[in-house]
Amino acid sequence: MPVSLTTPTTKQFATIVTTLGSWQRDGAPFQLHPGDLGWHARKGPADTAAALRVWARDGRTVAIGLLDGEDLLRMTCAPDLLADLELARALAGDVHDPGRGVLPAGPVYVEAPVGAALHHSLAHLGWEVGEEWTPLQMTLEQDVIGESGALRIEVATEDLAGDWLCVTAAAFQASSASPTSATAPSPSQVHSPSPSLSTQALERWRTMVSSAAYEGARALVGYDEQDRPVAAICVWSAGPGRPGIIEPLGVHPDARGRGFGRSMTLAGAGELQRLGASSAHVATPSSNVGAVATYLAAGFSELPRRRDRQRSA
Incomplete structure (x- = not known):
């Protein structure tokens, strides 16, 4: 089933926040959070909408990404789809190809949850491991x-x-x-x-x-x-x-x-x-x-x- 990629409008922001919030679960890998969108929102509704990327399949939102600057995409998938290889290949293709309007040509970075199939798909396209982060929880x-x-x-x-x-x-x-x-x-x-x-x-x-x-x-x-x-x-x-x-x-x-x-x-x-x-x-x-x-x-x-x-x- 094909996966579609869109840049949302400002009117869709609240729905995206709600969807991303529903994906937050204890015991899941550290991932993109509604707070990340909220912190970015200080730049204004139009800027924030332009920095978002939403992937959908069969009418369901399956992945959300936030461009934190021009060269870094912070993204996550619906929890039940983190290991979905078909989705991971589609996401990796969109992220890797500058013509898809996600990341530009040249050095770029992707932040994704630990264990997501997306890591394997990006590695298959020649992406290397980058900076190490320490997630913490209380x-x-x-x-x-x-x-x-x-x-x-x-x-x-x-x-x-x-x-x-x-x-x-x-x-x-x-x-x-x-x-x-x-x-x-x-x-x-x-x-x-x-x-x-x-x-x-x-x-x-x-x-x-x-x-x-x-x-x-x-x-x-x-x-x-x-x-x-x-x-x-x-x-x-x-x-x-x-x-x-x-x-x-x-x-x-x-x-x-x-x-x-x-x-x-x-x-x-x-x-x-x-x-x-x-x-x-x-x-x-x-x-x-x-x-x-x-x-x-x-x-x-x-x-x-x-x-x-x-x-x-």
Whole structure:
């Protein structure tokens, strides 16, 4: 049975979020999550729809992909189809051929769940293994975990958006993939509303929190004993009884080494529990040993490591 490939419209976004949410299951390999779509949604409905690829067979959505930049496709399949060889060959063909409008010619990367037949099909087309990632998980069956240590935790509503954005920008400013375009002053300078916070960053925030994916999400900001915003996290639920994810977590560079990352992680896990999530998940490059150590210190356990697939030319 043929597999069709489409780029959805903005009106289809909510349905895609619901479908992807229904695929989240404890015990399944770490995979693309509605929270990944929600984090991307800060770029706007049109940009987010253009970055999505949806595969269907016999009227059923069978795979969903998100272009995280021009050269990386993050994708997953319906859980019962991860080992479907016919589907894997069709997906690999679409991903491999630049003419199909998924990935361009040249070096590109695909992130897919561990054990998916897609890995074998891409390898058959000459794709190699790429960067190693460490997925981690914390079950949320015990009592509420939200231990915050010395931090005062607040839900980042519109009034506190400036603090959340500035901390997140500062935490990632060394990376070319900085999650916001906000200017990031030191914590002692940050008070909401922040005069140095860009209008674009605030608009992206408002766009993100108004998206369908944010209905089960929370952004939290942590304040130290001097009432300075020093840590931020966003957690995304896929619905009651399903795994949630952390995306992103950041600590201001001036406040690192004081255990705030662990405290913020636990606060986020507690918030996911209150949202009804069955577990909290996160994945980080294995080379980022500091991030892995933070999650392990907060009580997360490592899942089987995953490698991206890459085509060198």
